[in-house]
Amino acid sequence: MKEIDYKFGEIESKWQKFWEVNKTFRTSDDMSNPKKYYILDMFPYPSGAGLHVGHPLGYVASDIFSRYKRMCGFNVLHPMGYDAFGLPAEQYALDTGVHPAKSTSDNITRYRTQLDNIGLSFDWSRQVRTDDPNYYKWTQWIFLLLYQHYYDTSEQKAVPITELILHFEKNGSNHIAAASSQHSSFSAENWNQMTDSEKNAMLMNYRLAYRKVGYVNWCEALGTVLANDEVKDSVSERGGFPVVQKEMLQWSLRITAYAERLLSGMDALQWNESLKTIQRNWIGKSEGAFIDFRIDNIPGQSIKIFTTRPDTIYGVTFMVLAPDHDLVPIITPDNRQEQVEAFAEKSKNKTTNRTGLKTTEGMWTGAYAVHPLSDENIPIWIADYVLKDYGTGAIMAVPGDDERDHAFATQHALPIVSIIDRSAFPNADMGDHEGVLQNSFLLNGLPIDEAIQKMLDYLEKYQLGIRQTEYKLRDANFSRQRYWGEPFPVYYDQNGLPNELRTSELPLELPDLDDFKPSPDGRSPLARIDSWTKPQPGIDRETDTMPGYAGSSWYFLRYMDPHNQNEFASKGAIQYWQDVDLYVGGIEHAVGHLMYSRFWHKILFDLGYVPTQEPFKKLINQGMIQGIVESILLMKERDNGYYHFVSADVATERKMDDTIISAIPVHIDFVSDYGQPDSHLTHDGLAAFIKWRPEYADAVFETKNGVFTASQFGEEMLLTKSEVGKMSKRYHNVVNPDDVISRYGADCFRMYEMFLGPIEQSKPWDTMGIEGVSKFLKKLWSLYFNEQDEWIVTSDPPKEGSLKVLHSTIKKTTEDIERFSFNTSISQFMICVNELRKLDEHSSEVLSPLTQLIAPFAPFVAEELWEALGNTNSVHTSRFPDFDDEYLIENVFTYPVCVNGKKRSEITLLKDVTNQQIEEQAKALPEIVKWLEDKPIKKVIIIPEKMINFVV
C-alpha cells in the first residue's frame, strides 16, 4: 500500500503567501467589536543563535489560542516585536566589530523567517523594535514622566513634582507625605533661601527617577553597572563575571515607593502561585518597629534598629552592629579600635561571597548601649551575621528567642533570658509565633501576637520607637555605561544640574559609533564623542544609556497603537484594548521584566494614561524545553591511577574514582547523516560525529545513555555521560525548529510541541514521539484524499455515529482549549480521526467542522483542506464550530455495578428508569448474585449516570 502523504512544504509556502497577501491576521482597527482579546508573547531578544525548539513552545500555544479566539468572533491583538537593545549585541560588536544595529537587524531577519516557518499568526504590521527611535522616543518620554513626578504616600499615587515644590515653598518639609531617599527637615524659609543646586539636590530625594551617588553593582569585565536582579551570587548573570560594589553617580528608579501596591496588586492576578511567591520574596515585606538604643556615655549617639519582634525587647542582652556600620569607629573606645578595625577588615573580604555562610564570629566593641525600657547597660558587638545593607545594619539581639542570636550568645558566653514560655507547644521552635511571654513585665502572660501589638503601642506612646513596614526591595539602578541602549533625554548645565528635553526634542537619537569599548574609568563609549556629549558650550549630555528593561517595560502598550507619532498610544486605542488578557512567557523574567513593567504601568495609571492598575491579567509560564547534555571525556594516558582528561580548553588531571568530571559537552542528536536523532551513538552517528568534530577521529567510543562506560583503545579512553539540561549553544545541543519542520512539516512540529505535555512543564526535547503526530496528520489527510491523491469527500449524509464522535470532539476540545490543555485536545483529535476512519466517513458535513476544529493547531493543512472543500475564504475567518448537545444525549447508560465499592459487573439501562428498577435489575445480574451470595444488603447507593454500589 502506498504511503498516504501530503506535500507539507508546498502547502506551507502557499498559505504563508496567502496570509500575507490577504492580511488574514491583521488586527481590525474597528474598535466597535466589544469582544476584544489581547494575547501577548514575551518578545525575544534577537540573539545570534536564532530560535531553538524551546522558544516556540509558548509561541505555538498562544498562537493556537489566538486563532481560536479569532474564530470565536473576538477582535484579537496578537503582536510580536523585538527587545533589540542590550548587552550581547554590544559584546558581539566588541568581538567582531560588527555594529550592533547591523547584527541586531540581521538577527531579526533570521528570527522572522523562523517564526514564519512555524506558521505563527502575528500581526506583523504592529511590530515594535525597542531600538527604533520612533519607539524609544516614548521610552525616553516615560522616563521624563518619572523624573517629573514623586510619590505621595498619603494619596498613594504619583504626583507632579511641581506640587511638591509648592508645598516646600509654603510649608517646608512639614507634614510632607512623600516617598524619599532620605528625610530632611527644613522650613519654608530654608527652602526659599536654597540655591538652585541645593533645591535640585533636595528634589532628587523625591523624584521617581533620580540621580544619586551610591553603591552600585559594578562589573569590571562588562564595564558596566548592573541592577540587583542581574547579579547572582556576586557574579553577573550574563557571563558570570565578578561584581563589586562601587561608588558612582547613577540614575535610579524609585520602585520602592510602589512596594506595597506591587505586593497587593498581585492578589487579583491570575498568575501561578510560584511566580507570585518569587515576586513577594523579592519585595520582602516585613512589619515591625524602629527602636533607638542610646549609647552609654556618648550623648547624642544612638543605634537605630529594626525588629519584627518588639515583644522580645526584655530578652535583649546585647546589640550587634554590622562590622562596617558607620557607628562602629565612633563608639569604639580607643583601646579597642585596632582590634575592631582588624575584625571589620577581615569580614569585608568575606562579604564578597557570603552565600550560605553561617557564622558566629564577632567581637565586642567595648561600648555599651542603654536598654530603652530597663535602662540596663548592654554590650555592643560587631558580627558578620549582621548585614549593613539589610534593615538598619544593626540588631537588638534576643538570644532567648532567636536561633542566630542564641548561637552567638552561646559562643561568646553572653547572658540568655528566656522570654517565651512554649511549654504548651512542645513542637514549636524558637522564633515561632506560639507561646506566651514571660520575664517581660507588662507583657507577661500575653500570646506573642498580642504582645507585639501592646509593645508597639507602648513604644509609640513613650516615643521610644515607631511602627514601620520595611521592604527588601531596593530602588532600581537605571544607568548603564554602555552604547547600545536608549540615551537619557537630559542634559546638564554649567552647574551640573540636570535639565529635561522637551517632548518636541525627542527622540534623542543614539549617535553612530564604531568603537564600542567601554572606557577603563567606567564611562560609556558615548563619552568619547565630543560632538555628542557637548552639543553646545556649557551643555553636557548624559553619556550613560538606559538598561535593557527600559524598552521592555511598556512595549505591550505600544502594540495597541504602534505608529502613533504624537502619543505613546492613543487614548482611544488604550481605552479599547485596556490590558493584556493573556501573557505567555518564561518564568526567568519573574523579578526583572515583570516587576518593572508593573511598576511603570502603575505610574502610567496614576497619571491617567492607562485605565488599569495591572498590565497582565493572566499569565502562563511555559516550561523550558531541555536538551540532552552529552559530556565526553577523552582520556590520554594512565599512570599510577591517574588519568589525563583532555578537555576543549585545558588538560585537567584527576584521580579516577567515583566522581568523574565533565569536560567537553557535545551533543549527538541530529548529527547523523539523515538528521535522525540518535542519542545512543550508533556507527552512523559516530561517523557523523567524527566528521563534525574531527579531533576525535582516533578515539574509540562506547556509550550507554545516562551512565558512564569506557572502552579502552591503547592509551586512549573515552567516557560519555548524558543528562538533561539546558538547551544552549555551549552544550552543542540546540535543536533548530527549521530542521524539524523541513522533515515533518510545520503543522506536525506545532502539534508535537503541544502534545509533549502540559505547557507549564519543562521537558527534554525528544523526537521519539513525533512519528505519532505525523501519522495522525497523514490519517487526517486520508479522510479527504485517497492513495491516488483523489478527492474522496462526498456530500452524502453522515454515517451512523459519526456526528456523535464529531460533536463530542468539538465539546471536549473547546473545553480543553479554553483551559490551555492542548495535549488533551490533540488526543481527542486522534480519537476522532481514528473513529471516522473506522466508520469510513467522508461526508463533508462531518469533515467541514473537523477542518475548522483543527485549524488553530495545524493551520496549513486546515487551509488546504478547507479550500479543497470548496471554500474561498480562509478557514481562520470562518466561525469555530459549536457543539450540539442533541448528538451527545444518550438514552441508555452503562452503569458499573459494584459490591462494596469494587466493580463486579455492568449493566446498560435506559436513562429514565427509576432507582428501584435499576436496583432490581442490577441485583439480578448473575455475577452480582454470586458476589452478594446470601449476605444481607446493608445499603444500596445509586448515583444516576455514575454507578450502582451494593454494601453488604
Next chain:
RNA sequence: GCGGGUGUGGCGAAAUUGGUAGACGCGCUAGACUUAGGAUCUAGUGCUGUGAGGCUUGGGGGUUCGAGUCCCUCCACCCGCACCA
C-alpha cells in the same frame, strides 16, 4: 533553614464536583501485505496468577459505601530566596 511546586505503566502523559485509574501517543510483542521494512494495516500490552481472582497512582495512617483526588504524617525530586533582624 524558609517559601512554592511535583511524585500515576518501560517512556511522555490522561482522569470536571471523590464514582469503571492508566484515555491518547511512543516503545514493545505477535500477525498480515511484502525482495525488503526504519512503510502501512490488524490484534495485544500496569503487575501477578493456568484460571476465577488478587495487587496497583512515592511510603504509612485516617475520613467514606467508594480516595490518584479530601485530612494527618513521613520520604524523594525540582524551582525560588537565603546570616532578612
